[in-house]
Structure formats: structure tokens, C-alpha cells
Amino acid sequence: MTMSDMIDTLRHDEKMTPKQIEILKAAIELISEKGYYNTSTSEIAERAGVAEGTIFRHYRTKKDLLIKIVKPVITDFSASFFAEQFVHQVFREKYGHFEDLLYAFIKNRFEFAQSNVPLIKILLQELAFHPEIQTAYKRAFSEKVYPALNQAIDFYKQKGELRDLPNETIIRMVVPSVLGFMMTRFILKPDQNWDDEAEIKQTITVIMGGVGGT
Amino acid sequence: MTMSDMIDTLRHDEKMTPKQIEILKAAIELISEKGYYNTSTSEIAERAGVAEGTIFRHYRTKKDLLIKIVKPVITDFSASFFAEQFVHQVFREKYGHFEDLLYAFIKNRFEFAQSNVPLIKILLQELAFHPEIQTAYKRAFSEKVYPALNQAIDFYKQKGELRDLPNETIIRMVVPSVLGFMMTRFILKPDQNWDDEAEIKQTITVIMGGVGGT
Amino acid sequence: MTMSDMIDTLRHDEKMTPKQIEILKAAIELISEKGYYNTSTSEIAERAGVAEGTIFRHYRTKKDLLIKIVKPVITDFSASFFAEQFVHQVFREKYGHFEDLLYAFIKNRFEFAQSNVPLIKILLQELAFHPEIQTAYKRAFSEKVYPALNQAIDFYKQKGELRDLPNETIIRMVVPSVLGFMMTRFILKPDQNWDDEAEIKQTITVIMGGVGGT
Amino acid sequence: MTMSDMIDTLRHDEKMTPKQIEILKAAIELISEKGYYNTSTSEIAERAGVAEGTIFRHYRTKKDLLIKIVKPVITDFSASFFAEQFVHQVFREKYGHFEDLLYAFIKNRFEFAQSNVPLIKILLQELAFHPEIQTAYKRAFSEKVYPALNQAIDFYKQKGELRDLPNETIIRMVVPSVLGFMMTRFILKPDQNWDDEAEIKQTITVIMGGVGGT
DNA sequence: CATGAATGAGAATTCATTCAT
DNA sequence: TATGAATGAATTCTCATTCAT
Numbered sequence: 001m002t003m004s005d006m007i008d009t010l011r012h013d014e015k016m017t018p019k020q021i022e023i024l025k026a027a028i029e030l031i032s033e034k035g036y037y038n039t040s041t042s043e044i045a046e047r048a049g050v051a052e053g054t055i056f057r058h059y060r061t062k063k064d065l066l067i068k069i070v071k072p073v074i075t076d077f078s079a080s081f082f083a084e085q086f087v088h089q090v091f092r093e094k095y096g097h098f099e100d101l102l103y104a105f106i107k108n109r110f111e112f113a114q115s116n117v118p119l120i121k122i123l124l125q126e127l128a129f130h131p132e133i134q135t136a137y138k139r140a141f142s143e144k145v146y147p148a149l150n151q152a153i154d155f156y157k158q159k160g161e162l163r164d165l166p167n168e169t170i171i172r173m174v175v176p177s178v179l180g181f182m183m184t185r186f187i188l189k190p191d192q193n194w195d196d197e198a199e200i201k202q203t204i205t206v207i208m209g210g211v212g213g214t
Numbered sequence: 215m216t217m218s219d220m221i222d223t224l225r226h227d228e229k230m231t232p233k234q235i236e237i238l239k240a241a242i243e244l245i246s247e248k249g250y251y252n253t254s255t256s257e258i259a260e261r262a263g264v265a266e267g268t269i270f271r272h273y274r275t276k277k278d279l280l281i282k283i284v285k286p287v288i289t290d291f292s293a294s295f296f297a298e299q300f301v302h303q304v305f306r307e308k309y310g311h312f313e314d315l316l317y318a319f320i321k322n323r324f325e326f327a328q329s330n331v332p333l334i335k336i337l338l339q340e341l342a343f344h345p346e347i348q349t350a351y352k353r354a355f356s357e358k359v360y361p362a363l364n365q366a367i368d369f370y371k372q373k374g375e376l377r378d379l380p381n382e383t384i385i386r387m388v389v390p391s392v393l394g395f396m397m398t399r400f401i402l403k404p405d406q407n408w409d410d411e412a413e414i415k416q417t418i419t420v421i422m423g424g425v426g427g428t
Numbered sequence: 429m430t431m432s433d434m435i436d437t438l439r440h441d442e443k444m445t446p447k448q449i450e451i452l453k454a455a456i457e458l459i460s461e462k463g464y465y466n467t468s469t470s471e472i473a474e475r476a477g478v479a480e481g482t483i484f485r486h487y488r489t490k491k492d493l494l495i496k497i498v499k500p501v502i503t504d505f506s507a508s509f510f511a512e513q514f515v516h517q518v519f520r521e522k523y524g525h526f527e528d529l530l531y532a533f534i535k536n537r538f539e540f541a542q543s544n545v546p547l548i549k550i551l552l553q554e555l556a557f558h559p560e561i562q563t564a565y566k567r568a569f570s571e572k573v574y575p576a577l578n579q580a581i582d583f584y585k586q587k588g589e590l591r592d593l594p595n596e597t598i599i600r601m602v603v604p605s606v607l608g609f610m611m612t613r614f615i616l617k618p619d620q621n622w623d624d625e626a627e628i629k630q631t632i633t634v635i636m637g638g639v640g641g642t
Numbered sequence: 643m644t645m646s647d648m649i650d651t652l653r654h655d656e657k658m659t660p661k662q663i664e665i666l667k668a669a670i671e672l673i674s675e676k677g678y679y680n681t682s683t684s685e686i687a688e689r690a691g692v693a694e695g696t697i698f699r700h701y702r703t704k705k706d707l708l709i710k711i712v713k714p715v716i717t718d719f720s721a722s723f724f725a726e727q728f729v730h731q732v733f734r735e736k737y738g739h740f741e742d743l744l745y746a747f748i749k750n751r752f753e754f755a756q757s758n759v760p761l762i763k764i765l766l767q768e769l770a771f772h773p774e775i776q777t778a779y780k781r782a783f784s785e786k787v788y789p790a791l792n793q794a795i796d797f798y799k800q801k802g803e804l805r806d807l808p809n810e811t812i813i814r815m816v817v818p819s820v821l822g823f824m825m826t827r828f829i830l831k832p833d834q835n836w837d838d839e840a841e842i843k844q845t846i847t848v849i850m851g852g853v854g855g856t
Numbered sequence: 857c858a859t860g861a862a863t864g865a866g867a868a869t870t871c872a873t874t875c876a877t
Numbered sequence: 878t879a880t881g882a883a884t885g886a887a888t889t890c891t892c893a894t895t896c897a898t
Contacts, residue, residue, distance in 0.1 A: 038251075054859070054860095056894065125343070129251075165416070169416055172395060202383055208424045210420065254866080266884090267869085267883075267886090272882095469871075478879085482878085484872085556763075557677045557767070597844055604819055607822075608822075631811075634811065636852045661862075692863095693862065694889090695864065696863070697890095702890095704890090
């Protein structure tokens with residue numbers, strides 16, 4: 001079940017009461033549909049089948065609730081893949097070619113996105129308005145994502161698998177392409193009939209070879 | 215001056231009083247900085263040097279003010295370049311190669327973006343929350359932008375300048391790349407020292423040839 | 429034309445500009461439809477085809493406008509019929525029987541009401557809320573209507589045409605009956621097909637002889 | 643105590659908090675004195691000794707508060723007397739003569755009016771301005787009051803106790819007479835020394851036999 | 857832990873009235 | 878005399894947060 005997957009994403013250490021879980025569920029649904037400022041705590045309480053006061057037993061403020069929803073997404077998105085396994089596997093030549101790495105990367109993030117659409121929607125929508133989220137985001141990117149990407153790009157450049165472009169430029173090419181695909185897939189046209197495997201492969205082809213004719 | 219450029223973007227037909235212009239300026243500044251829901255009409259009035267009631271003489275509701283700010287951006291962004299000149303010039307072989315078209319296109323939108331950063335920030339930030347804006351956006355895209363891109367892509371495919379990929383895929387490659395560049399340039403890192411000309415050319419190179427090594 | 433009749437009712441001494449007449453017309457229409465508090469001066473101005481400021485050139489305040497509309501109605505309603513002709517005619521035996529007087533009275537007020545429905549609606553609706561109107565009303569009633577009725581009732585009592593009831597009681601019978609008929613006729617069911625002459629006569633019959641069987 | 647009688651009239655099903663009762667009391671007092679549009683929610687809150695926001699926890703809008711005050715009056719006024727007992731008792735010959743029925747009817751409504759003066763004032767004053775109230779009123783009259791009156795009138799006509807007049811005419815005679823008496827008694831001159839029993843009897847006499855001399 | 861009534865600061869909006877032109 | 882932009886006080890309503898039970 002998607003919702004309990006997401007709750008897993010959010011539950012790191014603590015034991016949650018059933019009510020707390022209901023609150024999280026309700027908040028995620030409502031905020032992802034209507035946005036943080038269009039969702040009142042009383043609505044959340046109602047949908048969660050909980051008294052309004054109960055929300056504030058578990059989350060100091062409404063913003064705190066938002067942060068508790070969004071931060072784990074950032075952490076997971078950046079940490080899970082990179083950090084531990086990613087770089088090491090690259091250098092252990094698990095991914096012989098850059099395409100292979102890219103495929104594993106997209107595949108992994110694709111699945112994460114798939115089971116966390118509402119959470120990611122919330123993250124993208126609210127990022128612009130909450131400094132707390134921006135800080136967490138920047139930190140995760142500069143500490144985890146960027147260094148990992150950097151190392152990997154350097155590695156494959158040396159192997160001649162990547163053109164001799166500034167790493168920044170390569171990232172600015174790869175990341176929007178992948179994000180663009182996923183946003184189209186999950187947010188803009190989620191109901192279209194998608195052949196995901198084919199789309200992923202095509203995305204990789206284009207990233208590697210561009211759109212230019214031979 | 216940037217601000218009066220923007221006011222020009224917004225002023226289509228009517229005569230505005232000086233106070234009305236002040237209101238628009240203040241609203242654009244505040245909303246682009248803090249978002250629509252974090253900006254109160256009393257703040258706007260204060261910054262505009264105007265009584266709060268004055269806002270509502272000119273804009274029926276706060277939302278109406280937002281729409282009046284955002285809609286012209288959509289219209290301008292989609293209409294100005296495309297529609298009239300764009301397609302005709304393509305077929306008159308003004309742009310011999312797809313790269314040339316791409317260059318002209320990026321250049322043009324780059325300049326538009328440059329003098330309308332706050333307006334575009336507002337558009338991007340609020341798009342998710344206001345159905346009125348979404349409607350205008352979708353319509354502009356499907357009626358103006360998409361058909362024009364489609365025709366151009368078909369044209370250059372025939373000439374062998376573009377790979378035989380689905381048009382959708384090409385668009386999903388080109389658009390995010392260009393947007394990604396502009397967002398980095400104007401929103402994420404506006405203060406970095408940019409060699410715009412070089413960046414644009416590099417973006418085109420990568421779009422055409424991908425990131426893969428020879 | 430009904431509306432110019434009403435304007436006549438309101439125009440006592442002064443010369444009005446065309447704009448002033450338009451303002452009165454618009455105010456009467458709107459206030460009688462929606463009530464004083466639901467009608468804004470801007471609406472009145474708009475319907476009158478006049479700038480908002482113009483209203484305040486002619487009427488010091490919005491309330492002043494209301495008073496200028498309502499007071500003449502009170503004056504006319506009470507003064508026109510009574511005072512001069514009424515009592516004198518009674519004693520000159522113009523009306524041999526009370527029924528004749530009642531008929532002349534109802535007929536006369538009926539016609540007045542007929543050509544002043546909106547004004548009377550306004551009077552009745554706003555009477556409860558504006559002390560200024562109440563004062564004018566009470567004064568008119570106690571100075572003009574009541575004394576005249578009193579004299580007439582005494583006169584016909586002496587002639588044996590009226591039962592020996594307290595005058596108050598007789599008034600409390602006659603006035604509501606007449607008002608009840610007129611309100612039904614003009615306000616509650618104005619669209620029903622009415623045989624006015626027959627209704628008036630029947631009203632008189634019942635006032636005189638009650639509803640009891642023989 | 644009059645006020646708690648009225649609260650009883652309004653409290654049908656639900657449990658009210660003490661504050662809610664204070665709000666109702668304050669609203670009834672103020673609105674009956676000054677009218678709905680001249681009474682602000684902040685005044686009501688102040689007199690009720692309650693925060694303004696508290697009003698809106700219990701009544702969605704200011705209008706909702708008005709409706710919750712006025713509707714039960716309509717319901718009670720029309721329902722209580724009629725429907726159940728009224729018609730049945732008529733046919734069980736409880737009221738041998740029409741006068742007896744009239745007496746019971748006036749007496750009953752008199753007592754209701756006596757303990758609900760403010761509520762009735764509000765009803766009469768606001769009826770003209772709120773379609774919601776009009777609808778409730780019309781429905782109550784056409785579904786409850788009118789059919790009952792109709793049956794009773796037919797019944798007494800057959801018995802020869804009422805003249806052979808159209809029922810409408812009889813109603814248009816009886817109702818305004820009774821209302822006229824009550825309005826004079828409770829609203830226009832509540833402070834006069836009244837011998838209520840005598841007045842009621844006299845009203846009946848006049849309704850039955852008219853004002854005409856023998 | 858949970859409740860839900862109560863709060864009160866602030867938000868958007870209305871509108872009669874003024875005044876420079 | 879007429880205009881209409883501007884005002885600002887007042888109004889209704891929202892909502893995150895508190896707290897006694």
C-alpha cells in the first residue's frame with residue numbers, strides 16, 4: 001500500500017500512536033492536494049478522525065507538522081541511494097558504463113518517486129516558501145548528492161565515457177532531464193498509458209547522445 | 215529599469231493611475247519574495263504607500279490582483295515569440311539549422327526572463343495552487359507553444375537535423391534543459407558570475423550532442 | 429408613468445437637476461428591492477448614471493437621501509387626504525353614511541398606494557430602524573390622521589352609524605383591515621388577478637358587519 | 643424569566659454550551675433593539691462576554707445566527723397550535739362556537755407572543771430582507787396555518803356561524819385584526835395599562851359583528 | 857493521552873465620505 | 878456643478894494555538 005510505504009519513509013526512530021499515523025496520512029493527502037496554506041489544521045483533524053488539540057500534542061505547530069513530513073523525504077531522497085552504496089559501487093566497477101549507472105540511478109529514484117508521489121509534490125510545492133525546508137534541501141544536495149555525482153562524473157570522464165564538459169554543465173543536463181521525465185510521468189500526466197521501461201531507456205539514450213541527427 | 219519593464223509587460227490596454235502602478239510594484243516585489251499566502255494586502259498597501267482600500271478599488275479581490283499579475287506573463291511568454299513570427303521564419307529558412315533556431319529561441323526567452331524574474335518566480339510558485347492560472351497556462355501551452363514546437367520539430371526531422379524520436383521525447387529533453395539553465399541562472403544562483411553567451415552555447419551543444427563521450 | 433408620479437410626490441419646493449432626479453429614481457428602485465442596508469451608494473450612482481460624488485452634492489449623507497425619500501410619503505399619506513378636505517366634507521354631510529366615507533377614504537388611499545408602491549415598501553421596511561422616520565411618522569399620525577379619524581368616528585357614532593365602542597378599538601379594527609388588504613394587494617400578491625372594486629366593497633362590508641353569521 | 647423561555651423556544655435538539663446561550667441572548671437583545679444590519683458581531687460578542695471568534699464556532703456566519711434565531715419562531719408559531727390539537731378539537735366540537743375557537747386561538751398566540759416579543763420583533767423586521775426567512779415563513783403558512791384555518795372556516799360556515807364569504811376574505815379580516823391588536827399591545831404601546839382579557843374579548847366581538855351600528 | 861470549547865490576532869473586504877481637479 | 882480616485886474605519890470571518898477537563 002502506497003500510504004503505508006510513505007509512512008515508513010517518515011517513520012525513522014520513534015513509535016507512533018495510531019492517531020499520530022492518521023494525522024500524518026490526513027495531512028499528506030490534504031496538503032499534497034491543496035497546498036499547505038489552503039489546508040487548515042481543523043480539516044486535517046477531521047479527516048484524521050481526531051480532535052484538533054490532538055495534532056498539537058504530537059506536533060508543536062502546523063509548520064512543525066509540515067517539516068516532519070518533508071524532511072525525511074529530502075533525507076531519504078538524497079541519502080538512501082548515495083552515501084553508502086552508490087559511490088563505492090561505482091568504483092568497484094559494478095557499473096561498467098555511465099549508462100548502467102544512470103539506469104540504476106533513474107530506476108531507483110523512479111521507484112522511490114512512484115511510492116511517494118504526494119510527499120514529493122508537497123516538497124516541490126512548499127520548497128519555495130519555507131526557509132527551513134530550503135536549508136535542509138541545500139544541505140542534503142551539497143553534502144550528499146553533489147559530491148557523489150561529482151566523483152562519479154569525474155570517474156567516467158576519465159574513462160572517456162563522458163565528454164569533457166564542466167561537471168556543473170553535465171549535472172544541469174542530466175538532473176532536469178530526469179526530473180522532467182518524472183514530473184511528466186507522475187504529476188502532469190499520471191493517467192496516460194506509460195511504458196516506463198521504454199521511457200527510461202529512451203531518456204538515457206537522449207541524455208547520452210542528444211537530440212541531434214547523425 | 216527592470217520594474218518599469220515589468221509594468222509594461224502587465225499594462226496592456228488600460229490607463230493606470232500612479233497609485234495603481236505602485237500597488238502592482240509592491241505586490242510583485244512582496245509576492246515574488248514571500249509568496250502569495252505570506253503576503254497580506256495590508257503589507258502591499260503599506261509598501262505601495264496607499265490605503266488598503268485603494269487596492270480593492272483597482273482589483274476586486276486579492277486573487278484578482280494575482281491573476282492580473284500572472285496572466286500577462288503567460289500570454290507574453292507564449293505569444294510574443296511564437297504564433298506570428300516563429301513558425302513562418304522557420305519555414306522561410308531563416309534558421310538553416312536547428313541549432314540556429316534553438317539559439318534564437320533561447321536568446322529571446324533568456325532576455326524575457328532576465329527582465330521579468332520576479333514575475334516568473336510568482337508564476338512558477340503559484341502555478342500549483344491556483345486553478346485559474348493552471349487553466350491559462352495549459353491553454354497557452356497547448357494552443358501556442360506546443361503546435362509551434364511540433365511543426366518546427368517535424369520540419370527539422372525531415373531535414374535530418376533531428377533524430378527520429380517522438381516529438382514528445384524531444385520536447386521533454388529540450389524544454390527542461392532550457393528551463394533548468396534559466397532557473398539556475400536567475401533563481402538558484404543569480405549572484406554567481408555568469409558568462410551567459412557561453413552558457414547558452416554550451417546548453418545547445420549538450421542538447422544536440424548529449425553528454426556521452428565520442 | 430409611476431416613477432414620475434413618485435418623483436412628484438417627493439418634489440415639493442425645490443428645482444431638481446436631471447441628475448438629482450436620476451439619483452432619486454435609482455435609490456427608490458434599489459432600496460425598495462433590497463433594503464437600505466443592502467444598497468450601496470456606489471450602486472445607486474451606477475444605476476443613476478452619475479459619479480458617486482454627485483450623490484453627496486445633493487444629499488449630505490446616505491441617510492439624508494433615505495429621509496428625503498421617505499418623509500414626503502409620510503406627509504402626503506397623512507396630509508393630502510385629511511386636514512383640508514376630509515373633516516370639512518364629513519360635516520358638510522358629503523358622506524351621508526360611514527360606509528360612504530370609508531369608501532372614499534379607501535379609494536383615495538388605494539390610488540395613492542397604487543402609484544407609490546416602492547415608496548411605501550421603503551417606508552414600511554425602514555420604519556423600524558430609523559428614529560428620524562419614526563418621529564415623523566408618529567407626529568403625522570397623532571397630529572393629522574388620528575384627530576381626523578377621531579372626529580369622524582364621534583360624528584358617525586352620534587348618528588348611530590357606528591357601535592358604541594372606544595374609538596381606539598374602532599381604529600384598531602379599521603386600519604389593520606385596510607392595510608391588510610392593501611399589503612396583500614400590492615406587496616404579497618401583486619400579480620394575482622384582482623377585481624379591485626369588488627374587493628374594496630367587500631372589505632367595507634366586513635368592516636361594518638363583521639364575519640359572524642346572522 | 644422571559645429570556646430563558648425564549649432560549650427554550652430556540653433550543654430544540656442540541657446541547658448548548660453556556661457561552662452559546664450567552665451569544666444567543668446577546669444577539670436577540672441587540673438585533674431586536676437595533677436590527678440585524680445595525681448590530682455587529684463584535685457588539686454581540688462583547689455583550690455576551692465572549693471572544694468574537696467564539697460566535698463563529700457555533701454559527702457559521704452572522705446570517706446563520708439570525709436564521710437559527712428566527713426559524714424556530716416560525717416553526718413554533720405555526721406548528722404548536724395547529725397541526726396536532728387544533729383541527730381535531732374543532733371537529734370534536736370542543737369549540738361549540740367560532741367565538742370559542744377564536745378565543746382559544748388568540749389566547750394561545752397572545753401568550754406565545756408575550757413571552758417572545760423580541761423574537762417576534764426580529765422576525766417581523768427582518769422578514770423583508772432575507773429570502774431564507776421568507777421561504778420558511780411561506781412554507782409554514784401554506785403548509786400548516788392556512789390549511790388548518792381553511793378547514794375550520796369551512797366547518798363553521800356549514801354550521802351557519804360564519805357568513806358566506808370567501809375564506810380568503812375571512813382570513814384577511816381576522817388575521818390583521820389579531821395581529822394589529824398584538825402589535826399595538828406589545829410593540830407600539832407596550833407600556834400602556836392594558837386589560838388584556840377585556841381587549842381580547844372586544845377584539846372578538848368586533849371581528850364577529852363588525853363596527854357598524856344596529 | 858485525548859478532547860474540543862474558547863481564544864484573539866489578523867486577514868480580506870466593504871463602503872460612506874472627502875477632495876483635488 | 879460634477880467627477881472619480883482615494884481614504885480609513887469598521888466589519889465579517891479564519892485559524893493556529895491553548896487549556897481545563
